[in-house]
Amino acid sequence: MTAATAEATTDDPHGYSARHLTVLEGLEAVRKRPGMYIGSTDGRGLAHCLWEIVDNCVDEALAGYCTHISVTLRADGSFEVADNGRGIPVDIEPKTKLSGVELVMTRLHAGGKFGGVSYTASGGLHGVGASVVNALSARLDVEVDREGHTHAISFRRGLPGEFDGDGPTAKFKRKSGLRKIRRVAKTTTGTRVRFWPDMRIFLKGATVETEQVLDRMRQTAFLIPGLTIDVRDERGEEVVEETFRFDGGISEFCSFLAKDPPVVDVLRLRGRGHFTETVPVLDEQGHLIPRDVERDLEVDVALRWGTGYDTVCKSFVNVIATPKHGTHVRGFDRALVRVINDQLRATRLLKNSDEDVIKDDVLEGLTAVVTVRLPEPQFEGQTKEVLGTSAATRIVQQVVTRELKAIFENPPRGQKQQLRAVLEKVVGAARTRIAARTQRDNQRRKNALENSALPAKLVDCRTTDDRSELFIVEGDSALGTAKLARDSEFQALLPIRGKILNVQKASTADMLKNAECAAIIQVVGAGSGRTFDLDSARYGRIILMADADVDGSHIRCLLLTLFYRYMRPMLEAGRVFAAVPPLHRIELLKPKKGQDKYVYCYSDAELRKKLVEFERKGLRWKEPVQRYKGLGEMDADQLAETTMDPRHRILRRIRIEDAEEAARIFDLLMGSEVAPRREFIAAGAAELDAGRIDV
Structure with a gap:
């Protein structure tokens, strides 16, 4: 290249x-642009060099020829990796006349992982791993046990030769070819690579953390059951040594990754698929020609749901981690969401009217390990963080759909209830998400409501000080009279039509959708619920002005319930009042001197008492006594005199206890609980006068 x-x-x-x-x-290209090959020249790039050498050993283990790998971090800054695999070929390659060891260490895109003969699955597909590490090393030593001898060769910044001492500063002499340094048993095979990173290339202070190596090697041991990996770090004051071996594979890995108690035992999904891939190959003349190649892709997935909320998903291609996932995880996600939705419908945990659960709902509390194995996978970049092989999506989706569906339809012994708990957990996550979304929408609506222009039906006053009063008036008919009766300097009017929504059993969203409730909150101007700010209220007093009949009392209770639930600070501050309009007007025919011609009564009992008193005094009155059916029957003078003029009116301050009682009564009579309402009706049935029932 x-x-x-x-x-x-x-x-x-x-x-x-x-x-x-x-x-x-x-x-030279590698040394000129190292970031293109290892991502960076800091600690991440240095670690990537180590992984490239380790991955070659892992590929031997995947092929079934390696059972032991050792990784040593030397005190002098070098790294050594050894395995008991077949060993790098030491014979001469016909075209280049170089030994196999020198070829793979000095030529980019040279290796045994392209034709699909030596390796059916490997992590190092690009064929640049070992040669890149060699190019970026001040010294690299290779020893290969093969064919009864230990073969050795050294390199300095990619050039072959010999060192006359230890370390990268020893005198170097360029020389091509392998040398035999000792005899070994013919059954002994393996490769040892030790390299000193070139600090001309890497940033000062670049290092590989011990924990990083331990995590990577532990992960690799999980992915290849039966493989033993030794790690030794000699760089610190105390030597760190760890050995990893896991016979349970990714099922054991999944349990290790999960930090929360399980809802279901680890589920294992396995399968394989086939696809055809067009790849360029060299013909006998050295020309690249396209050729269709049949590929096998193996899928192995372990997953389990826990009681927590975090999601852990690790994905691998031929034991190479793909931290940014790719096509294989895309297929896994699609299959998982589809199967869970089908099962939720089948078990009626989701009704036909309910919306489907989404990926975030399904992944809540999930720990999964998704692995695929295939020859020559296509990665996006040399760093292999994202799988790009498009066929992986389809095959993984098919395998996961088939296997997971089979588990749900025919649960293993003891897992039926666990799988039901998984479905209930997913539904719970979906409901929580929908509730949170509804709350956000309600909050946006509230903010928009509180910041929008005042409703057109508001008849505002001129002053904004503490004297200002807002009359919430029942009905448009009373509004006309109240406009003439009010003092426009400090008295504002807001009409409401009939009975507002019972907010005791309605949701916040329903309350905000109700035009009358929304108008009241908007006009008061201080927000609602937890965002209510008493200092921002536009009026010093709120006065509820309803008819003096049963319907008027009903409307008053509804309004008090609204203030109690959403604007309680107004009640606590004593700034909510109920106007007390008269129920009857007695017109005296010949009043005595100094006696008012009109006498107002505020209840039937008061009327009877007044009439008895007038009869005893010999006073006569106009028959019949006028009874107000509503505020609209009063003229402006009468309404002002009896209800709106501060000099003559009667106001009843609403205490928080009144609002609590109103909310309790509405919860009893109109709430969602049926049993208390039935008891109330049964208890009061004996007190009902049957003669008053209109049959």
Whole structure:
């Protein structure tokens, strides 16, 4: 591989010709642009170099030839990785006349992972891993046990040769070819690679954390059951040693990752699929030609739901972690959501009118390990963080759908209730999400309501000080009279039509949708619920002015319930009042001197008492006595005199106890609980006068 860069000379800044092109031969391109191959030159890039060497050993384990890997972090800053696999080939490659070891260490895109013969699945597909590490190392030593000998070769910044001492500062002599350093048993095979990173390339202070290596090796041991991995860190004051081996595979890994108590035992989903991929291959003349290749893709998934809310999903391709997931996880997510929705419908936990659960609902509390194995996977970039093989989505989706559906329809012994609990957990997550969304929508509506223009039916006053009063008037007919009766300097009017919504059993959303309730909250101007700000109220007093009959009392109770639930600070501050309009008007025919011609009574009992008193005094009155059916029957003078003029009116201050009682009565008579209402009706049946029933 070659790479070209162009640099303009200072003598001719506008000139650009072939002599300005620089050709980077072999591994020079890696040293010139290391970020293209390892992502960065800090600790992440250094760790990536270590993973490239480890992955070669892991590929041998995947192929079934390696059972033991050791990783050593030396005190001198070097890293050593050893395995007991087949060993890198030491014979001569015909085209390049180089040994297999020197070929894979010095040539980009050279290796045994392309044709699908040596490895059916591997992590290092690009064939640049070992050669990139070699290019970025001040020294790299390779020892291969194979064919009865230990074969050795050293490199300095990608160039083969020999060192006459230890470490990267020893004298170096360029020399090609392997050397045999000792005899070993013919059955002994394996590879050892030790490299010293070139600190000319890496940033000062770049290091690989011990915990990072332990996590990666533990993860690898989980993914390959039966593989033993030793880790030894000699860099600190105390040597750190760990050994990992897990025979349970990804089921054990899934349990390890989960931190919350389980709702269901770990479920294992396995399967495989086939796809055809067109790949370019070299013909006998060295030309690239497209060719259709049959591929097998193995799927292995472990998952379990826990009682928590966090989601942990680890994905791997040929044991290489894909932290940003890719096509395989896309297929897993689609299958999971589809199967869960089907099961929720089948078990009637979701009704036909309910909306489907979404991915976030299903993933709540889920721990999953998604692995696929296939030859020559397509990654997005050398760092292999995202799988790009498009067929993986379809095959993973098919396998997970088939296997998970089978588990739900034919649960293993003891798991039927667990699977039911999973479905209930998902439904609970969906309901919580919908409730939170509704709350956000309600809050937006409240904010929009509180900030919008005042309703057109409000008849406002001129002053804004503490003297200001808002009369909430029952009916439009009373509004006309009240307009003439009010003092426009400090008295405002807001008419309401009939009985407002019973907010005791209605949701916040329903309350805000109700035009009358919304208008009252908007006009008061201080918000509602927890956001209510008493200091922002636009009026010093709120006066409820309803007819002096049963319907008027009903409307008053409804209004008090609204204030109690959503504007309680107004009640606590004693700023809510009920006007007390008269029920009857007695017109005296010949009043005595100094006696009012009109006498108002506020109840039937008071009327009877007054009439008896007038009869005893010999006073006569006009028959029949006028009874007000509503505020609208009064003229402006009468309404002002009896109900609105501060000099003559009667107001009843509403205490918080009154509002509590109103809310209790409405909860009893109109709430969602039927039993208390039945008891109330049964208890009061004996007190009812049957003669008053209109049959």
